[in-house]
Amino acid sequence: MxxxxxxxxxxxxxxxxxxxxxxxxxxxxxxxxxxxxxxxxxxxxxxVMDARQWEQSGHWGKYRENMFVIPDEVPNTEDEGPVISGEAQWMALxxxxxxxxxxxxxxxxxxxxxxxxxxxxxxxxxxxxxxxxxxxxxxxxxxxxxxxxxxxxxxxxxxxxxxxxxxxxxxxxxxxxxxxxxxxxxxxxxxxxxxxxxxxxxxxxxxxxxxxxxxxxxxxxxxxxxxxxxxxxxxxxxxxxxxxxxxxxxxxxxxxxxxxxxxxxxxxxxxxxxxxxxxxxxxxxxxxxxxFAGRMPVWLAPVQAVVATIVSEADDYARDVSAQLQAAGLRVETDLRNEKINYKVREHSLAKVPHLLVVGKREADEGTVAIRTLGAEHQRVMSLADAIA
Incomplete structure (x- = not known):
């Protein structure tokens, strides 16, 4: 993921x-x-706060072994000598x-x-x-x-x-x-x-x-x-x-x-x-x-939908679909690679993408998308307007 x-x-x-x-x-x-x-x-x-604050709260005595402590001084930048003097007041993350x-x-x-x-x-x-x-x-x-x-x-x-x-x-x-x-x-x-x-x-x-x-x-x-x-x-x-x-x-x-x-x-x-x-x-x-076994709810998924092309002739339409989905507030990526659609479907399914919108020449001509929802057995074909709605 x-x-x-x-x-x-x-x-x-x-x-x-x-x-x-x-x-x-x-x-x-x-x-x-x-x-x-x-x-x-x-x-x-x-x-970062002064150790005196942590002493007053009680954490310095009860919890200090789990704290990152910091000397309140400028460290020595020379090659010789200790990095810190050991004389500074202490602070803590x-x-x-x-x-x-x-x-x-x-x-x-x-x-x-x-x-x-x-x-x-x-x-x-x-x-x-x-x-x-x-x-x-x-x-x-x-x-x-x-x-x-x-x-x-x-x-x-x-x-x-x-x-x-x-x-x-x-x-x-x-x-x-x-x-x-x-x-x-x-x-x-x-x-x-x-x-x-x-x-x-x-x-x-x-x-x-x-x-x-x-x-x-x-x-x-x-x-x-x-x-x-x-x-x-x-x-x-x-x-x-x-x-x-x-x-x-x-x-x-x-x-x-x-x-x-x-x-x-x-x-x-x-x-x-x-x-x-x-x-x-x-x-x-x-x-x-x-x-969720990696399959986040749609509202929480880092990528909510991928628009994947079947043929390169649909690339421009895929970009337009992606732009309209983004304008509607969805987190969308496009997959225009010259790979077989089954390969793309398998890859995005393994990545737990909730919705895959597949477009080819027919979808481009008709203004539709074929939606494959993660976990569903069948895809749905609908107009882009209905898909966005």
């Missing part, structure tokens, strides 16, 4: 080819429409977006009337995974999340989680996935009080109950700062994949001193809900390739 490749010059990072990146772009556009419709506001945050989103929330004065605030980001992150743990698109070092954080009052938590559950359900249904939901509970090593963990875990249970859902509980499997709901998708051949998540967090707002002004005029801590649906674009695309 020629979608992407990986190579040792960039361990754990994906080189996206045009067709693969087209799938990415369509998914990104789809997710933006979903998030815009659900009241999220998109932001963009820095890739972000392994997640959440601390930066808190910093955005903290800009200005936030009133209880402004809540909930839903901040979304197609955020590129880096995690220093061991070479032996890397696995195609499923386990990478550089990845982009459909990430968002909801800042809300305690009274709003259950309703916000309910809304997210409904949003996630609509997305997974669009791709034909079924799923199970699991509730990951407090680990032994954690931040925050038992009282806060009690509240956070019960809020997630209450949201699930209100939505009429069943779930399995996983003791000890939560993040060090929050319990979480996990969506375990089942694909077309029965394999399961853990993808989406929402976490109810009272720890990070406290550690990073986030607050809003309540109705009483005093400062209050917001609850921070961390959530994602795809998880990462890289992994979700890998799951989709497996789920």
């Amino acid at each position: 020629d979608l992407f490749h990986l190579q040792e010059e960039a361990h754990g990072s994906v080189f996206w080819h045009p067709k693969g990146y087209r799938i990415w772009r369509e998914l990104e556009s789809y997710m933006r429409r979903k998030m815009d419709g659900a009241g999220y506001r998109e932001i963009k945050t820095p890739q 972000k392994p997640m977006n959440c601390p930066a989103h808190v910093l955005v929330f903290k800009q200005g004065i936030t009133s209880y009337r402004d809540l909930p605030i839903r901040l979304g980001e197609m955020g590129c992150c880096h995690r220093n995974e061991p070479h032996g743990a890397l696995h195609g698109l499923m386990r990478v070092r550089q990845f982009t999340q459909d990430d968002a954080h909801i800042f809300c009052t305690e009274a709003q938590v259950v309703a916000e989680v309910q809304d997210f559950i409904a949003l996630a359900d609509s997305v997974y249904a669009d791709f034909g996935f079924t799923y199970d939901i699991k509730l990951a509970l407090r680990p032994e090593q954690r931040f925050g009080s038992d009282a806060d963990w009690d509240k956070a875990e019960q809020e997630l249970r209450d949201a699930l109950t209100a939505n009429g859902l069943e779930w399995e509980e996983l003791p000890g499997e939560g993040a060090f700062y929050a319990p979480k709901l996990e969506w375990h998708l089942t694909d077309a051949i029965g394999r399961t994949w853990q993808v989406g998540t929402i976490q109810s967090d009272r720890v990070l707002p406290e550690r990073l001193d986030a607050h809003y002004i309540g109705e009483d005029g005093d400062k209050h801590r917001p609850v921070m809900l961390h959530r994602a649906i795809f998880g990462s674009y890289e992994r979700f695309i890998g799951i989709l390739i497996e789920h």
Whole structure:
């Protein structure tokens, strides 16, 4: 399908080819429409932040072994001497977006009337995974999340989680996935009080109950700062994949001193809900390739139609057909090669192109096309106008 490749010059990072990146772009556009419709506001945050920020958030102590750290200095360019001095302050590529989103929330004065605030980001992150743990698109070092954080009052938590559950359900249904939901509970090593963990875990249970859902509980499997709901998708051949998540967090707002002004005029801590649906674009695309066996839905296919000629006399007509299809918003390629039509049909079928429009001299004379839809037994002959419609 020629979608992407990986190579040792960039361990754990994906080189996206045009067709693969087209799938990415369509998914990104789809997710933006979903998030815009659900009241999220998109932001963009820095890739590199000072280690002091990660210390304050707790990630420097709990997560540093999985971070790419960078000295904050100009490297030595001379042939002799060390490249770095060893005396510089440390910075790090972000392994997640959440601390930066808190910093955005903290800009200005936030009133209880402004809540909930839903901040979304197609955020590129880096995690220093061991070479032996890397696995195609499923386990990478550089990845982009459909990430968002909801800042809300305690009274709003259950309703916000309910809304997210409904949003996630609509997305997974669009791709034909079924799923199970699991509730990951407090680990032994954690931040925050038992009282806060009690509240956070019960809020997630209450949201699930209100939505009429069943779930399995996983003791000890939560993040060090929050319990979480996990969506375990089942694909077309029965394999399961853990993808989406929402976490109810009272720890990070406290550690990073986030607050809003309540109705009483005093400062209050917001609850921070961390959530994602795809998880990462890289992994979700890998799951989709497996789920659809490479045969993407038409809206997601990198090439939606190929116009293939039987004889060279139809080349000009094929170009005109292609131009009209492109003008109608379709992603189209032409195949004017001097090859037998059966060869072309087989090649484009193996490439999982949804529609093949075959044209010869007769079709050119009559203004028609012969449409072969991937997986269909018979072709259909119709006017070009009807085909476009």
